[in-house]
Structure formats: C-alpha cells, structure tokens
Amino acid sequence: MENTEPTTPFQAPSLEELAPLFPAYDIEAFIAQGGMGAVYQAKQISLDRAVAIKILPREFGADPEFRESFEAEAKAMARLNHPNLIGIYDFGDIDGMLFLIMELVHGKSLYHSCYGKAIDPVQASEIIIAVCEGIDHAHDADILHRDIKPANILLSMDATPKIGDFGLAAPMNAAANPEDVIYGTPGYTAPEVIARQPVDRRADIFSIGVMLHEMLTGQMPDEHRTRPSSISGCPMGYDTIVARSTHPDPNQRYNTAAELAEALKKVSSQPASVLNVPAAPVRSAVTMAAPQKKSPALALTLIALVAIAGIAVLANRKDKDPAPATTDIDKPATPVLPSTPTPGSDTSEPVEATSTVNTAPTPSKKTLPPIKQLALLKARLASGARDQFPDTTVERNGSHFLLLKTNFTRPNAEKLAEEHGAHLAILADTDDRKWLMQQFSITRPTWIGAGLAANDSWQWTDSSPWNSADTPGQATVGEGFLALNSHGELIPQPESGRRPIILQWRNDGSNPCTMEEQLKRTTASIEENGLQEARYPVGTRTLGESHFLRINQKVSWDSARELTTKYKGHLPVPSSPEENQWLAKTFASESKTHRFWLGGFLLTPTSPWQWITQEAWHSTGWASGQPSDDSAKNRMIMTLRPGGSAEAWSSSDGKSGEANCLMIEWSEPKKAATAKIGDFDLDQWLASVNSKIQKRVKPDVEEYQQERGQIINGYIRAMKRAARRVEVPGGRRGGRGNDRLTEMVENSMEEVEESGELLTTLPRLAPDSFQEIQTESTAELKKLDDIYQAKLKAHLDFYTKGLLGKATSLTEEGFTQQARELQEKVAAIGEDTSLMLKALDLD
Structure with missing residues (x-):
C-alpha cells in the first residue's frame, strides 16, 4: 500500500465547507478531530434521523489499496443488522475525501463507565451477554472483530451495549503473515494473535473473557490467571467461565460467543447459594491503569479510524479524574460518537449521501435552503416527475431553472445535476440568458452546460448549435468548461474551480445532457460521418486525429473495454512517447x-505487452519497478497525480477497485506493428547467443590452458633437476641423503601435476635454487594470468553488453518478463569472468 500518512496535519473541514457536500444532511455540530480525520453530528433530512459523519483526509482516498479495503469492510459491516452493533448507513467519496455515515450513539463507552470498578456480576453478565450476541452475529457473517475492549463498547442511554470500531476486522481464519505488525490491544489480545498464527472466532472470545474479568474485578487478568472470586468476592461460578474463555489454548475455549453467552445466562440466573459466593463481601477493585495506547506502527487503517473514535470518547470524560469505584454502571447521559468499523469505498466522485425516499414528515420548505429542499425532492425529480421544485425555481420555454449558490467543482456539479434528473443550464439563446440574469442574482461565475469538445471547439452539452458570437477568449491550459459571469458573458474555467450552478429540468422528463446521451449521439455521428467528422461529448480533447474523453466512472479493465467498444472507441493507446506526455499533461x-x-x-507470461489496436509498442511510460513480475497483473493502468508524470504506467489484475475513472479514445491505428506478435523463447535465443560467444572465447581458453600447462610442467622438471643436484652435508652428490630429498621433491611434484597449481610455500631452509625456480615460475604464471584475464574481461564486456542490449530491445517490444530475466542474468555474472565461463560451459 502507498504511504497515506499526511505530510501536513489534517485540517477538519468546517461545517460551512461540509454543508454543500452533503445536501441531504444538516451538519449540526463538530464532535472530534484526530490527526487522521474528523467526525460530525448531523441529521438526515429525509428521515429526520440523527447520524454521525466521519471524514477521512484526501491522502487516504488517493491510496487504491486503502480505498479497496475501505469499501470491502464498509459493505461487509453494512450487511450486519443487530441491536448490539453500531449500524452503517452509507459510505463513499466526497470531493476526494472518503466518508462514512453511521449510527450516532448517545451515551458513554464501557471503558468510561467501568474504569477501575468491580461492577455488579449480574449487570456485568447482561452486558457481556449482549456483546456476545452482537459478536456472534458478526461471526456468522464471517467477520472477526480482533480488537474487543471496553473502549470499543458504547452504552446507549438505556445502557444497551453497542460494539463499534471494526477497524481491525478481517475474514475468518485469515492467514497470518510473519512480517505483519501484531494487531489488537495489549492485555486483550489472544496468545495466538501475538504468535502470528491463523485465528478464528475464539480470538474474539478470549478478548470478551478478559473484559468480563475486568468488569468483575476492576483489574486485568494477571499472569497467574487469578480467579475473579478471590479478587473481588464475586460468585465463584464466574471463575470457570473466565478461565475457559481466556484459556491460552484456543481449543480449550468456548467454540462460539453464543456458547459463552449461554454459560453466563445460567450462572447469573442461579441463586447465590448455588454459586458458592465467598464470605468476603464484594469490594471495589483498585483503580486499574488505562489500557495501553496502540503502537504507532499499527496498521494505517487502525490509526486512521480508531484515533478519531478514541478522541470522540475521551472528549466526553474527565481523564484527570478517575471514575469512583461503584458496583453499578453509571447511566450514560452525554451523547458520544462511537468507535466504528473501518469501511471503505473506491468511488472517485462524490455521491449523494442517501437516496432514500422521504418517509418522515417533510419539514416546511420555508425553513430550508434550496439545496436542502432539493435533497427532499431527489427521488421524484430523478424519476422524471416535474410537479414539485424548490421554492426559488423559475420556469421558461418548457424548462425549470434553479440557481444553487453553493460552490461545486465541475464534476461534482454535473453529478449532482444528473442525480436529481437535471443538467447544467443550456443557454444557447441570448434572450434566455438575459431573462435568467433578471431572474437570478448572479454575482460570480456560475457553471452552465457548455465546454470544450473535440478539436478545441466550444459546445453545449445537449448539442444545441453554437453561436460563434458566444465564443470566449483564448482559454488557458485546463480551462475547458464555461461559466456565466455577472455580466452575462461566457468565460472559460478549470474543472477544479468551485462555482455556483444553474440547474435545468425539462418538463418532458428528458435529459439529453447526461454522458450516456452524449455518447449515444457520438456513436450515431461516427456511424454517419466517420471518426474525423463526428461530434464528441463536451470534455473531449484532441491530439492530431485522436480524440480522448475522461469519464468519472469506475469499472474493471474488461468492462472498460466493452464500454469503449460500445461507443465506437477503444481504451487509450499512447502509441508514442510524445502522445503519452500529452495525455499526462492534459488530464x-x-x-x-x-x-x-x-x-x-499481456496475453501470456512469455508473450509481449501489446496494444489492443495492434499499434507498434513502446515502453517509455512504465513507472519505476513496473511492470510487475506477477503474471496475474496482465493489464495496464495509468496514474496521473497532481502535476502529472508521463512515467505513470503500472500493471494490474484489471479489477474495478483500482481505476477511478474511464478514458475513451477515438482514433484510427497510427502505425501497425511491424512484426507478428508471438511468444519469445528466451532460452532458445540465449542458447544461440552462448554458442556464438563460446566460439569467440574458446580459443583463448585453450591457448591459456596450454601455456599454463607448459609453465607447470617446466616448474616440475626444474624442481626435480634441482633436487638431484643438491649436495647433502656429510654425504656426496647422488648419495643416500640425496636420494631421500629427491624422493620428497618428486612426491611434491606429483601433487603439483595433479592439482595444476604451483606449491604455495617452500620449506624455510630450502636451497636457493628451489627459491629461484619458485619465484621465476610464479612470475611467469602471473603474467600469463593477467594477459588471459584481460582477454576474458573483453569477452565479458562484449557478452553482457549484448545481453543488456537485447533486454532493452525486448522491453521496447513489450517482452518485459524476458527482458527482466536477461537483466537478472547480467547482474548475477557481474564482473566475474569465471561466472561467464560457467554460463558458456567453458569452466
């Protein structure tokens, strides 16, 4: 995953900034902010329902892995429906920030209510039973919590436990990675988690057992697993339940949370005499230390979501004043935002927080601004009904118009319009424009339905004829859309600009300005007039005879290919480095x-990367370390970050969670591939090359071996002659003493002949004649080796340069896997000539 930790402190949006992004909600209050996000109290207008809205920084939304995890976990949690689990209502992306709409719990955390207290065993049982029932429901949906503790249990106003913060949730029996950071909270985490073993629902049962012990005694379990009854005087029947649920061996624990709940129901319902209550009275436990904070090294999801929830809880208790010991849980009185699951979304464009039809009494329109009234009418307007509009809507020539003074980026403006059955106003007639200026007080540039299309031509989104007199001045790079200013003039603006909008509803319920309708007209135009004479949607950009359009739609690679084909185009093919640079700069x-x-x-692991248009391949757009050597990642994606880099290609498995928009290209192939595309047999090519290089190197190897053998043989002969000439003191030349020396030297020379190496050392008292032979032969051999290594080094350079050149060529042809293998072979040989000889079978 990419590093999503913000480089600057997260600045929580103000209530005023959030209000236009969530028109279906009244943002009532700011609750809490952490370094990784913020939470707000709000009311869903249509249902008159209190909710909590959690906003994450844009850095998280920019991380595809985080977004994918966010969406998967949100969907999983949203499917859960249990009174002891905090509900998830909606999630998505708004203005680049991931958000979560969830149940707002008015109450305190169990940690706040039970901090350092031994509470009544029956009341503790009721709470733990409810927790077990909620967790069992999650387990049945194949979801583990993995961080159960009092701080993650909220008590509503009637003391109903609600489990939140599924930030560490994972599928059942998830495989452990030895390199992963250990998750959870010290003291509550099961031993198998710490040992990085696969875990199941019994890990959550361990945490619940620890929490039960803490509620019964006011203390965390110690290393001796001391019985709760001996600490607080609680009924001894609870000892067995705590001991079993917190057993170090998961096989000795309860198999399900439901079993633990049943055991508690039986124990708590029995009379005290049956429970063997000790004579000692129930006493308050000593104040325990607050659970340790999670390590900064914990998973990013945990940091992002738990931190905020923790602040929300702590903000509603006095940290410096320990809660008094008591045998009853304090009844919650203060609204607190619960810790919540770690859900997520891949959507790249802001979505309306809810599309639920209003079933609650509709507030008086007079008390609501136009954008709030619009939210209440969303379902009717989207369905084509035209009998109700916000109060300030005006009608002319079969259409209704509404000015929203809230600021929107251009993509968000188009999205909001389409979701409400409208489009940005078409003002092709100057009289319509003058009339609208009289109806509305337009004080700053306001979005309307016009912008640049193919060949840098200005165009209305419904394809109304363009009046050349309306053509604005020269637009700078990026100013591809039009706004209406306070003088009634059309001026170019960048899509990221935040502007008010004018909406238009056609009374007949039609909407010719949706992207789908524009694309249908483009398809018909291509069929009738051909690619170069066709009419393309607003937002299309042209390079030469190629037209490109970016659409805010998230699809898989295969679905994207189907859609682009449906509209007579294809997925973008940056068929030259120059086109790739233009694409990066333009979009x-x-x-x-x-x-x-x-x-x-990539068709197969050994085939080349290729374009769907069969144009000639080039590889100048790959990002560093790309493409992946994972054969499953056989599709291409382009990532354009602010400031855009042309080296932005990466390989992918093609699933929908990675791309946040769709690009269509309309063009004819510019240059067909010059060679037939097929697999490249690297082993066969390498064998052929090695055979040729072998013929170049082999004569030098053989010459060296011959000359070296001559030096060794000369050394042996010289040593033997010298031995026979040595005069042994006290004897005579050729006598018995000389015979012994000759025998010793001949034995040594046999070893030299067998090893092919000179003696490494001579005896310290060896005659000078032996030393002279050793020195002379060593010098000869070194000179020969130096000459030979110089020749081999030249061969090595020639060989490796040839391999690297082929690797470059293969990369350009799209054979990235084979190119990588060649590069790895060259790196393995390095500067070692002996490894080259081994590769050539000449060692």
Whole structure:
C-alpha cells in the first residue's frame, strides 16, 4: 500500500465547507478531530434521523489499496443488522475525501463507565451477554472483530451495549503473515494473535473473557490467571467461565460467543447459594491503569479510524479524574460518537449521501435552503416527475431553472445535476440568458452546460448549435468548461474551480445532457460521418486525429473495454512517447489523482505487452519497478497525480477497485506493428547467443590452458633437476641423503601435476635454487594470468553488453518478463569472468 500518512496535519473541514457536500444532511455540530480525520453530528433530512459523519483526509482516498479495503469492510459491516452493533448507513467519496455515515450513539463507552470498578456480576453478565450476541452475529457473517475492549463498547442511554470500531476486522481464519505488525490491544489480545498464527472466532472470545474479568474485578487478568472470586468476592461460578474463555489454548475455549453467552445466562440466573459466593463481601477493585495506547506502527487503517473514535470518547470524560469505584454502571447521559468499523469505498466522485425516499414528515420548505429542499425532492425529480421544485425555481420555454449558490467543482456539479434528473443550464439563446440574469442574482461565475469538445471547439452539452458570437477568449491550459459571469458573458474555467450552478429540468422528463446521451449521439455521428467528422461529448480533447474523453466512472479493465467498444472507441493507446506526455499533461488534475485503464495487455507470461489496436509498442511510460513480475497483473493502468508524470504506467489484475475513472479514445491505428506478435523463447535465443560467444572465447581458453600447462610442467622438471643436484652435508652428490630429498621433491611434484597449481610455500631452509625456480615460475604464471584475464574481461564486456542490449530491445517490444530475466542474468555474472565461463560451459 502507498504511504497515506499526511505530510501536513489534517485540517477538519468546517461545517460551512461540509454543508454543500452533503445536501441531504444538516451538519449540526463538530464532535472530534484526530490527526487522521474528523467526525460530525448531523441529521438526515429525509428521515429526520440523527447520524454521525466521519471524514477521512484526501491522502487516504488517493491510496487504491486503502480505498479497496475501505469499501470491502464498509459493505461487509453494512450487511450486519443487530441491536448490539453500531449500524452503517452509507459510505463513499466526497470531493476526494472518503466518508462514512453511521449510527450516532448517545451515551458513554464501557471503558468510561467501568474504569477501575468491580461492577455488579449480574449487570456485568447482561452486558457481556449482549456483546456476545452482537459478536456472534458478526461471526456468522464471517467477520472477526480482533480488537474487543471496553473502549470499543458504547452504552446507549438505556445502557444497551453497542460494539463499534471494526477497524481491525478481517475474514475468518485469515492467514497470518510473519512480517505483519501484531494487531489488537495489549492485555486483550489472544496468545495466538501475538504468535502470528491463523485465528478464528475464539480470538474474539478470549478478548470478551478478559473484559468480563475486568468488569468483575476492576483489574486485568494477571499472569497467574487469578480467579475473579478471590479478587473481588464475586460468585465463584464466574471463575470457570473466565478461565475457559481466556484459556491460552484456543481449543480449550468456548467454540462460539453464543456458547459463552449461554454459560453466563445460567450462572447469573442461579441463586447465590448455588454459586458458592465467598464470605468476603464484594469490594471495589483498585483503580486499574488505562489500557495501553496502540503502537504507532499499527496498521494505517487502525490509526486512521480508531484515533478519531478514541478522541470522540475521551472528549466526553474527565481523564484527570478517575471514575469512583461503584458496583453499578453509571447511566450514560452525554451523547458520544462511537468507535466504528473501518469501511471503505473506491468511488472517485462524490455521491449523494442517501437516496432514500422521504418517509418522515417533510419539514416546511420555508425553513430550508434550496439545496436542502432539493435533497427532499431527489427521488421524484430523478424519476422524471416535474410537479414539485424548490421554492426559488423559475420556469421558461418548457424548462425549470434553479440557481444553487453553493460552490461545486465541475464534476461534482454535473453529478449532482444528473442525480436529481437535471443538467447544467443550456443557454444557447441570448434572450434566455438575459431573462435568467433578471431572474437570478448572479454575482460570480456560475457553471452552465457548455465546454470544450473535440478539436478545441466550444459546445453545449445537449448539442444545441453554437453561436460563434458566444465564443470566449483564448482559454488557458485546463480551462475547458464555461461559466456565466455577472455580466452575462461566457468565460472559460478549470474543472477544479468551485462555482455556483444553474440547474435545468425539462418538463418532458428528458435529459439529453447526461454522458450516456452524449455518447449515444457520438456513436450515431461516427456511424454517419466517420471518426474525423463526428461530434464528441463536451470534455473531449484532441491530439492530431485522436480524440480522448475522461469519464468519472469506475469499472474493471474488461468492462472498460466493452464500454469503449460500445461507443465506437477503444481504451487509450499512447502509441508514442510524445502522445503519452500529452495525455499526462492534459488530464492531470491540480488536486486529485486520476487512474484509468490503458489499452495494453499481456496475453501470456512469455508473450509481449501489446496494444489492443495492434499499434507498434513502446515502453517509455512504465513507472519505476513496473511492470510487475506477477503474471496475474496482465493489464495496464495509468496514474496521473497532481502535476502529472508521463512515467505513470503500472500493471494490474484489471479489477474495478483500482481505476477511478474511464478514458475513451477515438482514433484510427497510427502505425501497425511491424512484426507478428508471438511468444519469445528466451532460452532458445540465449542458447544461440552462448554458442556464438563460446566460439569467440574458446580459443583463448585453450591457448591459456596450454601455456599454463607448459609453465607447470617446466616448474616440475626444474624442481626435480634441482633436487638431484643438491649436495647433502656429510654425504656426496647422488648419495643416500640425496636420494631421500629427491624422493620428497618428486612426491611434491606429483601433487603439483595433479592439482595444476604451483606449491604455495617452500620449506624455510630450502636451497636457493628451489627459491629461484619458485619465484621465476610464479612470475611467469602471473603474467600469463593477467594477459588471459584481460582477454576474458573483453569477452565479458562484449557478452553482457549484448545481453543488456537485447533486454532493452525486448522491453521496447513489450517482452518485459524476458527482458527482466536477461537483466537478472547480467547482474548475477557481474564482473566475474569465471561466472561467464560457467554460463558458456567453458569452466
């Protein structure tokens, strides 16, 4: 996953900034902020329901892995429906920030209510039973919590426990990675988690057992697993339950949370005499230390979501004043935001927080601004009904118009319009424009339905004829959409600009300005007039004879290919380095990362990367370390971060969670591939090359071996002659003493002949004649070796340069796997000539 930790402190949006982004909600109050996000209290207007809205920083939304995890966990948690689990209502992306709409619990955390207290055993049982029932429901949905503790249990106003903070939730029996950071909270975490073993629901049962012990005694279990009854005087029947649920061996614990709950129901319902209550009265436990904070090294999801929830809880208790010991849980009185699951979403564009039809009494329109009234009418307007509009709507020539003074980026403005059955106003007639200026007080540039299309031509989104007199001045780079200013003039603006909008509803219920309708007209136009004479949607950009359009739609690679084909186009093919640079520069945003599929794919692990148009391949767009050597990642995606880099390609498995938009290209292939595309047999090619290099190197090897053998043989002969000539003191030349020396030297020379190496050392008292032979032969051999190594080094350079050159060529042809293998072979040989000889079978 990419590093999503903000480089600057997260600044929580103000209530005023959030209000236009969530028109279906009244943002009532700021609750808490952490370094990784913020939470707000709000009311869902249509249902008159209190909710909590959690906002994450944009850095998280820019991380595809985090977004994918966020969405998967949100969907999993939203499917859970239990009175002891905090509900998830909605999630998504708004203006680049991931958000979560969830149940707002008015109450305190169990940690706050039970901190350092031994509470009544029956009341503790009721709470733990409810927790077990909620967790068992999650377990049945194949979800583990993995961080159960009092701080993550909220008590509502009637003391109903509600479990939150599924930030560490994972599928059942998830495999452990030895390199992963240990998750959970010290003291509550099961031993198998710490040992990085696969875990199941019994890990959560361990945590619940620890929590039960803490509620009964006011203390965490100690290393001796002391019985709760001996600490607080609680009924001894609870000792067995705590001992079993917190057993170090998961096989000795309860199999399910439901079993633990049943055991507690039986024990808590029995009379005290049956429970063997000790004579000692129930006493308050000593104040325990607060649970340790999680390590900064814990998973990023945990940091992002738990930190906020923790602040929300702590903000509603006095940390410096320990709670008094008592045998009853304090009844909650203060609204507190619960810790919540770690859900997520991949959506790249802001979505309306809810589309629920209003079933609650509708507030008086007079008390609501137009954007709030619009939220209440969303379902009717989207369905085509035209009998109700916000109060300030005006009608002219079969259409209704509404000015929203709230600021929106251009993509958000179009999205909001379409979701409410409207489009940005079409003002092709100057009289309509003058009339609208009289109806509305337009004081600053306001979005309307016009912008640049193919060939840098200005166009209305419903394809109304363009009046050349309306053509604005020269637009700078990025100013591809039009706004209406206070003088009634059309001026170019960048899509990231935040502007008010004018909405238009056609009384007949039609909407010719949706992207789908524009694309249908483009398809018909291509069929009738051909690619170069066709009419393309607003937002299309042209390079030469190629037209490109970015659409805010998240799809998989295969679905993207189907859609682009449906509209007579194809996935974008940056068929030259220059086109790739233009694409990066043209579609890079000032503040948002865009990821879209390219028309590149890998058919088999040994085939080359190729374009769907069969154009000639080039590889100048791969990011560092790309493409992956994972054969499953056989599709291409382009990532454009603010400021855009042309080296932005990466390989992917093609699933929908990675791309946050769709790019269509309309063009004819510019240059067909010059060679037939097929597999490249690297082993066969390498064998052929090695055979040729072997023929170049082999004569030098053989010459060296011959000359070296001559030096060794000369050394042996010289040593033997010298031995026979040595005069042994006290004897005579050729006598018995000389015979012994000759025998010793001949034995040594046999070893030299067998090893092919000179003696490494001579005896300290060896005659000078032996030393002279050793020195002379060593010098000859070194000179020969130096000459030979110089020749081998030249061969090595020639060989490795040839391999690297082929690797470069293969990369350009799309054979990235084979190119990588060649590069790895060259790196393995390095500067070692002996490894080259081994590769050539000449060692």
